[in-house]
Amino acid sequence: MKIAFKYLRYLSSEIVISLALLMGVSLLAFMLLQAAPGSPMDMYIQAGSISAEELDAARQELGVQGGVIKQYLIYAGKLCRGDFGFSAETGKPVLPVLLITTWRTLKLTIGAMLVTLLIAVPIALFSTLGSRARGSALLSVIAYLLSSAPMFWLGYLVIFGVTRTYFSFTGERVMPLVSVNPWFILLPIVVLGASNGTVSEVIRYIKEQLSRVLREDYIRTARAKGSSVIKHAFKEGFLIPVVNVMAAKVPYVLSGAVIVEQVFNYEGLGNLAWVSAQNRDYAVILGIVIFAAILVRLADLLKNLVYLLVNPRLTAR
């Protein structure tokens, strides 16, 4: 019971930190918006002829009267109630769209991270545990090549290959592949996982940490008394490094998702960000920034949860 309480206290402090960070993110995005040349109201003025009274009414409705701080507080209050405002482009509420696209991006991201691990972990284990053969040098060169291949080009090659193979390709624009065959979602996942630039870093981190742990005294003891080295090194030498590096790479993967979604015409968060950046649809892009930050913070919380389960010292604070 006491332990459960400690767990709760630790987790709740982490959650409070995450919320504070999310507030910082929304404040930063909001302040950037304030620095914009012209005002967001220009969108409405351009959209059609609008009288002064109507403009005032719109200001009232959108909560853009008063000073910057007051405006931010109004905005933050709305965010807390789940009101992300309305898209200036479609006029629809932003939140439902954000939820759908976030879910789609989440699928892409989780899949991509699994692909990254599938590539990185065997290479890291092979080059740490295996003999220092030529194979390990070759493998790490391949990992470096994958990491530095520009995703947009790799994505295009994949699309080109698939469209050539599976159906005749007539239009100028690539169709959303997922609508043709649901299994095609694997293509952006593989491209994102293989070449978002994190594979070589993940390999290096796991290798460093695992070989550091393998040099520890307790591993030598385990080896000396004939028990399994793998079992003793697993938690500190493998599980924690993997969780750590993957949580740290979530922003990078999400960042890469913007490119991959655009190349594959996959309607996720990144694609939406792209469209709304072109349309200067501020409400949508602010919402995207916040949702992306929420995903990053959630990954961090998940990491802390794993730490907690693995490392009892954390609750001793």
Place this chain on the structure above:
Amino acid sequence: MRHTFTQRKLDAAAPHPWKRLRRMDRAFIVYGLVVAVLVVGCYLCSLVGWLPYQLDGMDLNHMNEAPSLGHPFGTDNMGRDILTRIIAGTQAFFLPGLLAIVIALVGGSLAGVLGGYYGGFTDKLTSYLLNVIDSIPKFVLLLLVIAIFKPDIYFIMIIVGATNIPTVASFIKGKILFLKGRDFIEAAAALGLSDLRIIFKHILYHHCLPLLIIQATLGMGEAILIEASLSYLGFGVQEPMASWGNLVAAGNNYVLQGVFYYAAFPALVIMLAILGFYLLGDGLNNLFEEEERG
């Protein structure tokens, strides 16, 4: 270099870090240096106008021509030499990339010093701010800024530099915390040296320079990738100006007609250049580690 007897003996006892480096790492560093020199060389050449062909020299008799002796990488859809445009394409990212690197290094060092050397409330505040930046995926923040301001490559690179501040800062902070209790810092403080002098000379210059060099190398690789990605997708550097991303984007329109080299050569150049900077960073990292081991 001339060696005295004792020096040679010392060398025999502990060979130079370069010699102790694995062969692969040495190859990485050499390759990375070649790439860096080529990129800088191409930039300088295009700056003084030393190009094989005119940058916008259209030649409608030689459109989409396959690689030949005259045009080693072929010509594009307007008969312009692709090699020329690749060389000139370095202009699109080189200076903006340097700007991003400078911002990341200066900002990161400052934040790292504030967090590591002073500690306490400043540490809490800086790490909060850095965590806020770290919570936003880079491209999402870039798109926000593009939406708000104009898609100008210098503006984009300022943001890229700012998003790299947390990484640099965490390295510097770790290093400072590691050095803080050391005797030489205490000795410097006891000698009455000012905080600024200790920080800049004894910590940053003497102990963090390798770190900063590695981060600068990785930063240039990233600048290439981001410029190419954004230009490919339509933000970033716009058409009449040459950029590697633009070349790939334009070339992709002709892949279906069987014109492969148009997109493939610029794409390969992007890949090999990024690879070079990444390998240089990693190789230097291992070299400096060997050096530290003594």
